[in-house]
Amino acid sequence: MRILTRSDLARVELVPSEVISVVEESYRALASGLSVNPSRQTVKPPDGHSVGHALVGRDGTREVVAFETSYRFYPRRERQYTTLSLYDDESGLPVALMDCARIATMRAPAASALIARECAAPGSRNALVIGTGVQGRQALPYLMATMPGLERLMVYGTHPDGLRAVRGAVPGEEVEIVEDLRAAAGEADVVLAAAGPKTPAAIEAGWLRPGALCVLVGYGLASSTLHRADRVLATSAARMAVTGTDLADARGRLRPVDVELPEVLAGSAWARLDADERIFAYNSGLAATDIALGHHLAQKATARELGQVIDLWR
Template sequence: MPSTPSPSPGYAPPGQLWLLPRRAQEGLDLDHRQVLAVVEGAYRALRGGGSDNPVKTVVDGPDHRSLSYSMVARDGGTGTVCFKAVHEADPRRTRDAYRFHSFAFLVDDATGEPIALMDVAELGPLRSSATTALLARAARPDARSALVVGTGVQGRTALPMLVAALPELERLQVFGTHSEGLRAVRDGVAGREVEIVTDLERAAGEADIVIGAAGLSVTREVRRAWMKPGAVAVLLGYGVHPDVCHGADHRIATDTAQMHATCGDLRGPDGALPVVHAELPDILLGRAPARRHPEDVVFAYNSGMAVTDAALGRYVADLALAAGRGEKVDFW
């Protein structure tokens, strides 16, 4: 059961708003295991915990010049309401003009007082990688090898969180096309070796866990025929071909409605999507299986959910408050 929300510690005086830009969040003592626990708690609270997470609103600009979306959610465990907005310019990187801006406005639902307006450029990948790790651990708790496709922000956070969730992993691999990103992924897991692979088909065929974390400019994708029996593919960006979704033996998702709203690239020629067999909140509560048979190839769809932004945003805000970060401005 979710914990009873504690009284607001007083984030800003009446009439003021507490701003937490990216620089105010840098260097906070974030523990990956605690992040996993916070995100898992948010998913569990979606089932009878006073939480709510409506489907996001998405606007795709003409000729894919931009991608914008907004989300609102309430996390019952912390009593936090989150309003999140994201805008990406040139998301396909076709005009060399890529820009990304995102923020979240957090409110304490018990007191009605605002908590903070915070940049979430780093928070988003953090909660996404935690969700990926939860999906992977549920579907393949005995995994010994993992492959990440993509070296952007999502790709760089995937392996450290996965290792926190599955410390018994022995082999870590990454596939990408940008040397700087490859180095960042390789150096991002303290005390562990990360192999840079060039043969994606071979690496995918040997991996227990495959994570598609690339951006829209991805050049290669893992195919269903490459995956070995019992493997799981988690898609949170690009890098896993739609035929993995359609050809999987078992399909799981964070939320089916959210998946239908955001995964246009996965639809078949008739515009349809295959059935989703289980959702993450039910899997975590033991109400639905993450796989049915040991030999199943499992496809997992990780769609961002604002309820995790609410819970994790509150966690980060409390760390920042204790560290004396941010600034308070007259606003209302």
């Protein structure tokens, strides 16, 4: 078994277009039935001081079975550990046991970029990113990989270092820092909300222009953008029903999902039906994309002889 640490994986270079290609392939495999993406199992203590997740999935394109685990501990300083173990389902041999943190930081912006490519109205030129954390900093490089025609790039955030990092993530491109969020939202063709839970941002549906696309990765959108949308897309309707409960209306209900991203990418459904539709998209993680991206990373790391090979079963 090859053990790949966070430091090992940081030495593997991947450009946004490469990551997007792997993620798109995994969505297509899921839509075709080649891959299996079951629900995760979750455990919590009564006082809620920690949470553990576990799931198993299979990538039929790569012939890989994987187990993904996540453990988050909240008291005092928050700690989180995620792992992915991969097995070759043709040879029956283990591939790698690896840290999973980097996978999530790439998978989410890649999915958002695919959503934007499929859902943005024709002629979209203006993009607004909300948040300057890990996801906010990754958003624009990935978005520009699928929408090279973007002309105006805007960012809203409250942390000076984060704002500088967002600007630095797209060298040679001018990134406009906005303070009037309502005005910026009204001018944006694509709004990507990737802020943390403490953000003061909460864009309302009435602020958006006709044809606008809103993509929710973290926080930054009010629930009205979901409930008043003309069309709703999700990477997974089942995952949205579990993790999107903060968007529920006064009766505890979510706006139904009209279409899922895997079927759009597979060509079996339309993302947008009209140029003036306001679309809400919910981007949640799926095991299928993590498996594909993790396997791709493991292959590149193995080619460079990174990590340490150990015999766990000797």
